[in-house]
Amino acid sequence: MNTVAPLIDTAAIRSEFPILATSTEDGRPLIYLDNAATSQKPRAVIDAIRHYYEHDNANVHRGLYDLSRRATEAYEGARDRIARFIGAAFADEVIWVRGATEGINLVAHSWGGANLKRGDEIVLSVLEHHSNIVPWQLIAERTGAVVRFVDIDEQGRIRLDELRAVLASGHARIVAIGHVSNAIGTIHPVQEIARLAHEAGALLVVDGAQGAPHLKIDVQALGCDFYALSGHKMCGPMGIGALWGRRELLDAMPPYMGGGEMIDYVGTDGSTFKTSPHRFEAGTPNVGGAIGLAAAADYLDGIGHDALWSHEQELTRYGLEVLGGTDGITIFGPHDAAERTAVFSFALEGVHPHDVATIVDVEGVAVRAGHHCCQPLMRRLGVPATTRASCYLYNTTTEIDALARALERARAVFR
Numbered sequence: 001m002n003t004v005a006p007l008i009d010t011a012a013i014r015s016e017f018p019i020l021a022t023s024t025e026d027g028r029p030l031i032y033l034d035n036a037a038t039s040q041k042p043r044a045v046i047d048a049i050r051h052y053y054e055h056d057n058a059n060v061h062r063g064l065y066d067l068s069r070r071a072t073e074a075y076e077g078a079r080d081r082i083a084r085f086i087g088a089a090f091a092d093e094v095i096w097v098r099g100a101t102e103g104i105n106l107v108a109h110s111w112g113g114a115n116l117k118r119g120d121e122i123v124l125s126v127l128e129h130h131s132n133i134v135p136w137q138l139i140a141e142r143t144g145a146v147v148r149f150v151d152i153d154e155q156g157r158i159r160l161d162e163l164r165a166v167l168a169s170g171h172a173r174i175v176a177i178g179h180v181s182n183a184i185g186t187i188h189p190v191q192e193i194a195r196l197a198h199e200a201g202a203l204l205v206v207d208g209a210q211g212a213p214h215l216k217i218d219v220q221a222l223g224c225d226f227y228a229l230s231g232h233k234m235c236g237p238m239g240i241g242a243l244w245g246r247r248e249l250l251d252a253m254p255p256y257m258g259g260g261e262m263i264d265y266v267g268t269d270g271s272t273f274k275t276s277p278h279r280f281e282a283g284t285p286n287v288g289g290a291i292g293l294a295a296a297a298d299y300l301d302g303i304g305h306d307a308l309w310s311h312e313q314e315l316t317r318y319g320l321e322v323l324g325g326t327d328g329i330t331i332f333g334p335h336d337a338a339e340r341t342a343v344f345s346f347a348l349e350g351v352h353p354h355d356v357a358t359i360v361d362v363e364g365v366a367v368r369a370g371h372h373c374c375q376p377l378m379r380r381l382g383v384p385a386t387t388r389a390s391c392y393l394y395n396t397t398t399e400i401d402a403l404a405r406a407l408e409r410a411r412a413v414f415r
């Protein structure tokens with residue numbers, strides 16, 4: 001039977017985000033369209049963090065007293081929750097990190113440091129965020145490996161024919177790719193890329209910073225080997241994220257950072273280490289952050305991923321039509337809504353992206369202008385920067401209309 005996913009009740013959703021009821025300095029309602037940078041937080045997440053600090057705060061694992069046991073239970077319970085959120089087979093495949101950036105650095109330095117050698121290839125796309133480029137360049141420099149870039153087509157989709165050609169060298173050990181582009185919204189065909197990477201004998205690392213907030217994630221179905229996400233982009237707090245990796249890979253990887261919590265034994269002649277995930281979690285962890293992120297997973301699962309997706313697709317179609325229909329605007333990325341998220345990165349003819357963002361700000365609309373940490377992509381698109389409006393579950397078509405009106409004004413000012 002064909003069931004139609006219920007659309008989101010945006011008014012109800014918006015009422016759960018206290019910040020959306022605030023206004024700009026000059027009294028305009030906040031129109032927040034910078035969700036690719038960070039999302040706003042629902043009351044459920046704020047309350048979970050507050051509850052933790054008011055009732056359960058203690059350092060984890062080390063204490064034999066009741067409070068520490070409670071903190072440890074909540075912390076490890078949050079790990080279980082995130083494992084379920086992303087479809088992991090085992091909770092101990094989830095490592096707490098500060099965010100996607102730290103997750104990717106962990107894989108590059110730990111796995112890469114132990115396994116890469118001169119002449120090995122690390123394959124990226126030109127769409128990647130700097131967080132999924134620079135860690136690979138650093139480890140390549142240390143090991144003698146080479147970083148290769150796969151191009152995109154005119155709609156900002158990865159060229160699978162080129163990926164196949166690059167993989168045909170037989171030297172690729174790692175393919176690292178974003179699930180969704182932060183700059184232009186392209187959704188990569190991760191399953192297909194996983195198949196190609198594995199056929200070529202390479203591992204697939206997915207930068208899920210923009211995937212986890214918007215798509216139902218099932219790391220096993222995706223077929224990847226590592227998946228990194230940032231809590232703050234999916235309604236969770238800043239400073240917490242997760243790295244998922246296949247257990248057999250993690251267990252064979254050396255520690256990334258050394259310190260307390262990650263050791264079995266420390267002697268003056270050397271140390272031995274715990275198994276994953278604790279091997280990779282040196283020092284006092286962000287317990288409150290982990291609990292907040294688990295609350296965000298509850299929140300998003302409670303809304304339902306079908307509802308989330310259909311609402312965001314409606315915004316995508318609407319934005320492509322309304323913004324794309326504005327004179328002088330070129331929107332980058334796929335033309336078909338089904339291949340992208342509601343991230344509208346555009347050029348307004350004759351107006352610098354920073355000027356666009358400044359004029360739009362005067363109208364109370366928060367968008368971002370710049371290279372979006374994607375300098376290779378900007379060069380590929382032939383622009384110094386873009387203006388970017390990025391939507392999330394609480395955004396509405398009315399807000400996209402407000403942006404369109406603000407852009408008309410920007411055009412009028414610069415005409």
Ligand code: 7TS
Nearest residue numbers: 036037099100101129131182209210230
């Ligand atoms: N990967 C992608 C695809 C991202 O969009 C970002 C952040 C990161 C990695 C890094 O995430 P972090 O949480 O570790 O910093 N992207 C953006 C953005 O588009 N605007 O500000 C941050």
